[in-house]
Amino acid sequence: MSGAFWLALLGVVTSLVLAGCGEEPDGPATAPRTRWAAGREGALTIYTNTSLMGPVLEAFNRRYPEIHIRLEDMNSTRMADRVVAEAGGPGADLVWSSAMDVQIKLINDGYAQTYRSPHRAALPDGSIWRDQGFGLTAEPVVFAYNRRLLPPELTPRSHAELIDLFEKHGEVFRGRTTIYDAERSGVALMQLSSDVQIYPDAWRLVEALGRTRPRLDTSGQRMMGQLADGRVLFAYNMNQSYGETWAARDPDIGLVTPTDYHLSVSRVAFIPRNAAHPNAARLFLDFLLSREGQRAIARIGVRPVRDDVEATERPVVAGVHVVRVGPALLANLDRMRRDHLLTRWNQAMAGSPRAPLDPNAP
Structure with missing residues (x-):
């Protein structure tokens, strides 16, 4: 049988073991088959208005140096226009924006693909929609x-x-x-x-x-x-x-x-339906949602979405109104x-x- 078959089987077994233990997986925890395919793709294009995240990208690249990241920084309106205009061919691999409603509109209109991250259960209510839109910060x-x-x-x-x-x-x-x-x-x-x-x-x-x-x-x-x-x-x-x-x-x-x-x-991310490198996008998204990735976000002074990751030193002030994804x-x-x-x-x-x-x- 092919190596791809055994990688896929290993991924299924790993998922079942983790589910049985009921514990949060360490690291990105992406299925081996997806990790292998991401390495083969070797590239990741991100559209964002989230220019603060350079150190987070560097943390990902230290773990996965074989994946070359290309970041395009633009405002949220131009980003949405690009996603729509490129829908007929290969597009960006991850769209990551603080314009939460624009992101949800793109997802609702069918521009995102579904991905069930292994970290889904660790995220607070209101941070994920349809396994397509993922709120990464609070x-x-x-x-x-x-x-x-x-x-x-x-x-x-x-x-x-x-x-x-x-x-x-x-x-x-x-x-x-x-x-x-x-x-x-x-x-x-x-x-x-x-x-x-x-x-x-x-x-x-x-x-x-x-x-x-x-x-x-x-x-x-x-x-x-x-x-x-x-x-x-x-x-x-x-x-x-x-x-x-x-x-x-x-x-x-x-x-x-x-x-x-x-x-x-929250800065909301989704993987476009026509992502040119979808496996690299899944691997990167899992990294962002993992404790490791959320700690990397916290280290640059941004409050992470996960409740089990230490946030910034600034205390939480009463009167918060969470805008849900x-x-x-x-x-x-x-x-x-x-x-x-x-x-x-x-x-x-x-x-x-x-x-x-x-x-x-x-």
Whole structure:
């Protein structure tokens, strides 16, 4: 019999033994047949807006040096367009994005393939959908500010305090705030939709923020850069892990996890139906979901999704609202709902400057 047959048989036996023991497997735990096929493929193409993860990719490559990784970093809207446009031929092997609702829409529309990871049972409820969409992190959404420019008495600790500051001290913030552009950023639209569903005064906050004439942007790198150099002094709804990478090297950057409520979002990955190297993608996904991969994520300051892996040193703040990986996110992309959200948001932001689409532009 062929070597492939025996590899497949070994994989079945291994799975049965693990299931019988009821224990979480060590390492990626990918079936031997899949590991062998991944090595034969020798390549992995990832589309992402998750540029923080370089050290995680390096950790994977130390274990599997035979697999060459090509990372394409782009915003979530362009990523979705690429997935759809390439559906007729070989495409990316893994699509990994913080725009949770856009990812779920692509999965719902049939662009993902099913894969039952051996680590599935170790993941919290709401982190996997249909064995196709996998939430890999659990990251708070925070306020970011410049400590040098914003004194403690004007530093908000909650959304309610932020409204009060904008309404009473608007002159301090006018022309010196920044926010993701909900019309051009899938992440921003998801956050706007979630804020409106959770917070009764969400539109009052959006309107107060709009009166400060914030710079509307699609590049977190540019937003944090302008916050660090003092061109702006406050950024609304910034991913905590991304903000912490800046705060670690710039003492002027401060972060606040709002105490009344805050979103906890996840970077969602799926393997496209037309992946050119599907076995390498399965191996990489298993690595990301394993304790080893989740520890690698935690080491770069990002809170991992698994509850049994030590997270970052920053304590969990009360009031967390977990945005679950699943079909409820599709409501954000309903045409009528989307049009209503954007119409009201654009009215609030009238007169605010828009940053260039090119993330490398100033």
